Amino acid sequence: MSAIDIPTPWRTAAEQILKQQWHRILVLGATDRGKSTYCAFLGQTLSAAGFRVAFVDADVGQKDVGPPATISLAYLDEALELSQAPLAALYFVGAVSPIGHLLPVVVGTKRMVELAQAPFVIIDTSGLVTGSGRVLKTFQIDSLRPQVIVALEKEQELGPIVRACRNYNVIRLRSSPQTKAKSIDIRRAAREQAFRTYFEGAREHRLRLRQLVVQRGFVSVRLAHHLLCGLADSQGEGLGLAIVRQVNFRRGTVSLLTPVARQAIRILQLGSLYLSSDGCELSSPFQGDKSPAK
Ligand SMILES: Nc1ncnc2c1ncn2[C@@H]1O[C@H](COP(=O)(O)OP(=O)(O)OP(=O)(O)O)[C@@H](O)[C@H]1O
Ligand SMILES: [Mg+2]
Numbered sequence: 001m002s003a004i005d006i007p008t009p010w011r012t013a014a015e016q017i018l019k020q021q022w023h024r025i026l027v028l029g030a031t032d033r034g035k036s037t038y039c040a041f042l043g044q045t046l047s048a049a050g051f052r053v054a055f056v057d058a059d060v061g062q063k064d065v066g067p068p069a070t071i072s073l074a075y076l077d078e079a080l081e082l083s084q085a086p087l088a089a090l091y092f093v094g095a096v097s098p099i100g101h102l103l104p105v106v107v108g109t110k111r112m113v114e115l116a117q118a119p120f121v122i123i124d125t126s127g128l129v130t131g132s133g134r135v136l137k138t139f140q141i142d143s144l145r146p147q148v149i150v151a152l153e154k155e156q157e158l159g160p161i162v163r164a165c166r167n168y169n170v171i172r173l174r175s176s177p178q179t180k181a182k183s184i185d186i187r188r189a190a191r192e193q194a195f196r197t198y199f200e201g202a203r204e205h206r207l208r209l210r211q212l213v214v215q216r217g218f219v220s221v222r223l224a225h226h227l228l229c230g231l232a233d234s235q236g237e238g239l240g241l242a243i244v245r246q247v248n249f250r251r252g253t254v255s256l257l258t259p260v261a262r263q264a265i266r267i268l269q270l271g272s273l274y275l276s277s278d279g280c281e282l283s284s285p286f287q288g289d290k291s292p293a294k
């Protein structure tokens with residue numbers, strides 16, 4: 001972490017969290033405020049003190065751990081970068097923005113926090129903090145009941161959220177002057193690279209629709225070529241992602257491109273995003289496609 005600037009208040013806050021044993025830590029901030037950097041630093045501080053640290057990545061669009069469009073759980077290790085922490089579990093949200101998907105973000109974050117088996121759980125969040133983002137953060141706080149909220153700000157942009165959770169322990173920190181902003185194009189390219197990496201080595205499986213439990217939409221209306229889907233086992237635990245390659249309603253089959261082994265797949269959750277096989281985000285099922293859905 002030598003290239004990272006750690007302002008004194010960042011260090012003091014991490015020491016306070018350790019001393020007070022504030023086990024559930026929710027990190028808030030607008031985009032590019034250093035949320036992920038602070039989560040990594042805090043994780044290293046707590047790991048170095050000898051504690052197992054869970055990390056819940058609830059920033060569906062700019063993930064550090066696991067594929068986009070999911071909420072993920074990982075365990076941090078002092079020696080590893082955040083992005084190298086192995087994925088332990090995931091919950092499919094179905095989109096790369098929380099807008100229009102507040103419920104799966106709230107439910108998924110809660111599920112991952114409940115699954116975490118560690119004395120400390122650090123929760124990173126999306127940079128959406130105004131409008132529906134403010135609503136989302138308020139309900140995430142209500143459902144998670146963190147022992148401390150770390151608010152990273154450039155100015156006082158989290159004022160409305162912080163005022164509405166004054167009954168919690170809140171630590172307000174300034175972003176480092178070394179923080180760099182990412183453009184929309186860079187963010188999209190990072191997501192597409194993350195999808196590409198996730199689907200590397202994926203295989204195509206043809207499954208019978210009647211053997212699957214389809215959730216989050218009607219097959220006849222929503223199931224289409226290129227749709228990003230979530231896969232879960234019979235207990236509803238997330239297994240991974242799939243891209244629909246072909247739907248054959250006459251035969252009652254769906255072909256899925258996925259790195260997930262077919263044996264465990266029981267639930268198919270329909271998402272709201274279309275992806276090409278190489279991870280590019282498409283605006284419709286038919287974009288750049290000569291063989292539309294059957
Ligand atoms: N303390 C710091 N020292 C050096 N660089 C930093 C620091 N904080 C943030 N940065 C840099 O600024 C950029 C944004 O930081 P980071 O990704 O942590 O922000 P974020 O709030 O998580 O952003 P996002 O909205 O994409 O989730 C990154 O390139 C990061 O390396
Ligand atoms: Mg981040």
